[in-house]
Amino acid sequence: MRRRFFGIVREAFIHWPVTAEFAPDDAENMRSWLLTKVGYRKQTEIPHKGLEPAAVSAIAAAVIRASGKQSFPAVHNGRIYILTPKSIAKAKSKHKELVGVFESVEHLVCNVLGIESCDQLLKEKDKAA
Numbered sequence: 001m002r003r004r005f006f007g008i009v010r011e012a013f014i015h016w017p018v019t020a021e022f023a024p025d026d027a028e029n030m031r032s033w034l035l036t037k038v039g040y041r042k043q044t045e046i047p048h049k050g051l052e053p054a055a056v057s058a059i060a061a062a063v064i065r066a067s068g069k070q071s072f073p074a075v076h077n078g079r080i081y082i083l084t085p086k087s088i089a090k091a092k093s094k095h096k097e098l099v100g101v102f103e104s105v106e107h108l109v110c111n112v113l114g115i116e117s118c119d120q121l122l123k124e125k126d127k128a129a
Contacts, residue, residue, distance in 0.1 A: 035085035038104035
């Protein structure tokens with residue numbers, strides 16, 4: 001299951017369209033974004049009442065830089081959040097929960113790439129090898 005997940009992320013990064021809403025820096029950045037996008041994340045609200053928008057932007061940028069590009073800003077109902085993917089390490093994650101997360105990531109990748117199944121991505125990789 002994990003091998004398939006990482007294979008899909010790697011191949012998605014290679015085939016990711018330049019017109020997509022997100023432009024990953026590398027496969028690790030792509031993995032973080034995909035996990036965050038499907039809701040497997042922690043979110044931290046940035047209190048900004050009384051702060052100038054420029055100060056809020058600076059705070060959000062600093063938090064993201066500190067996270068090593070693995071966090072993403074989000075605005076919802078006038079609130080600002082920093083979204084960070086949860087760990088998928090075996091010791092920290094429940095198998096059943098991860099099965100659903102990995103399936104959601106696979107569906108998202110298929111939708112963005114316009115393919116029916118991520119099996120197509122993995123088969124292309126095997127043909128190239």
